[in-house]
Amino acid sequence: MNNTRLLVSGSAGSAITELVIPALLLRTPNAPWSQLVHIYVPQGPTVAFSGRDLRSPGITEATELARAAGFEPVVRSPGGRMVAYDSGAVVIDHLDSTTDIRHAGASTFAANAESHVRVLRGLGAIDARIGEVEGEYCPGEFSINVGGDTKVVGSAQRVTSTGSLFSTVVQVAVSDRVHAVITDVSKALGYDLRQSSIAGLADYEPALTATEVAAAFVADYRDRLDMIDSELPPEMVAHAAKAHGGSPFRVDDWTRSNPLLA
Incomplete structure (x- = not known):
């Protein structure tokens, strides 16, 4: 069995390019790696919708609101619900060519959340915990929160016959425009949202930057x-x-x- 594990860091381009790359990697037949992790700070403001969001009667309004706010609206490959981010975030795409639909489920979310919480706790006085908080955007059992009050990390998964993609967004510094677009787009889609649940790691450790957080995750995955x-x-x-x-x-x-043709 191929056991090559590759770690890639740094943005690869625009919002669309960054979200297309993991989808292409997921479709790679006979991948020359068993696992590939891409960790980057996004270049452009992005509203990443899911297939579930497309079923909302408010998707047209939500898309227009995203564009008007200067965010690229993209329907990503993994599931979940809408998430918005800019260069104040860190994105982690973890691809595994050795898994398939039999390996989908809560165990993958739990294992990743536990690893991510350990990294966050090592960044300073951050009371990182696993679990959904009341009124959070893109709600999930394995969201990561701070102090049981604010959401700072969310993940989504896609599993196909050629492998799996586990994608994570870590909010480091949530700008006013990210806060506003999450609020406005959630309302357009008909989703409940407690605005005070939106936060970033820098709300608890003000000196933290997305670049530093990305480096911490790179070191964790490498080791x-x-x-x-x-x-x-x-x-x-x-x-x-x-x-x-x-x-x-x-x-x-x-x-x-x-x-992508060979």
């Missing part, structure tokens, strides 16, 4: 999973950079229609 520093395949990045389409842009639709 914990014995990963080798690497780069994304340049031909894949170039292919993903060609992606464009409707609003919101739908990652899976584009990757199905534009596969």
Whole structure:
């Protein structure tokens, strides 16, 4: 069995490019790696919708609100619900070519949440805990909160016949525009939201930056999973950079229609 574990850091481009890349990697047949983790600080403001959000009668209004606020509306590959972020966040995409639909479920969420909580607690006086808080956006049993009051980390999963994608957003410094767009888009989609549940790690450790938090997660994945520093395949990045389409842009639709040919 291939046991190559690759660790990639740094943004690969625009909001659409960054979300297309893991979808393309997930569709890679006979991947030359068993696991690949990409950790980056996003370049552009993004509202990442899910397929579930598309079923809301308010999706058109939500998309318009996102664009008006200067955010790129994208329907990502993993599930969950809408999340908004900018360069004050850290995104972690963990791909595993050795898993399939039989391995989907709560155990993956629990294991990742436990690892992520350990990293957050090592960053300072952050009372990181696992669990959903009342009124949070993109609610989930394995969200990570601070003090049982505010959500700072959320994850979503996609599992296919060629592997799994576990994607995590860590909110470090939540800007006013991120707070506002989460509030406005949640309302348009008809989702309950307690605005005071929106927070970032810097609300508890003001000196923290997204770059520092990304570096902490890079070190954790490198050591914990014995990963080798690497780069994304340049031909894949170039292919993903060609992606464009409707609003919101739908990652899976584009990757199905534009596969990366060997």
